[in-house]
């Protein structure tokens with residue numbers, strides 16, 4: 250049922266975003282791949298998705314820290330495909346430091362990219378979804394949208410904000426064929442987490458295996474990373490007709506973290 254739908258995945262040149270773009274393309278969606286660069290490699294990702302899944306896919310550069318570029322991403326998509334049916338707000342960054350030394354520019358960047366971008370893209374996409382009477386907005390939040398950890402003030406604040414934004418959008422659109430939900434992954438092994446593993450190995454003086462088991466996955470009872478493919482499949486489910494009455498909620502994919 251997703252064949253021919255147009256899906257935008259922000260921050261989709263890597264990790265969860267790329268796997269989500271692949272999962273939606275496998276369901277027949279045309280895809281807008283996005284990041285803030287404009288390299289040949291970025292455009293090649295879209296070309297590879299198109300040829301692998303037999304859909305149309307384009308790369309559109311837009312820096313999710315900039316409100317005008319967030320909104321322009323939607324308008325460029327509509328100009329190219331005629332609609333935006335699925336919006337996955339995935340772009341995100343991380344920075345770890347105690348509040349009192351947390352750099353102001355890192356706070357501002359995390360709030361802009363991880364939270365405000367979802368407001369701007371949704372605001373621009375909703376009128377187009379209302380015009381067709383069908384839409385799916387999926388925000389990639391985090392277990393940190395539901396629980397806190399020390400030294401991640403900006404990330405935890407932004408992700409809690411994303412969960413609140415998700416519920417509000419869902420209520421505003423209830424009954425209009427448009428749903429809004431958040432996927433809340435625990436730890437997923439992507440470049441964003443690789444950096445944390447390397448930093449914590451140095452801090453704790455542990456080897457990689459012990460750092461992953463005892464530090465990174467300390468709060469994740471399964472002691473296993475979720476995979477990017479599992480997150481992509483969760484997004485695809487929330488975009489399906491089976492999920493038409495699933496709105497304003499969070500889907501945790503966290504190995505039991507938030508059951509605690």
Ligand code: NAD
Pocket residue numbers: 259260261262263264265266283284285311312313314339340341342362363389390391392433434435436437438439440441442
């Ligand atoms: P990643 O670093 O692999 O990918 C992040 C993507 O966002 C990249 O494509 C990057 O180019 C893009 N991006 C970064 N800044 C951008 C900007 N200003 N404008 C446009 N694109 C930008 O990270 P990931 O682990 O795949 O994370 C994806 C999302 O999942 C993030 O929102 C993250 O917070 C969330 N998440 C990740 C985990 C995890 O364990 N990896 C857990 C929970 C939630």
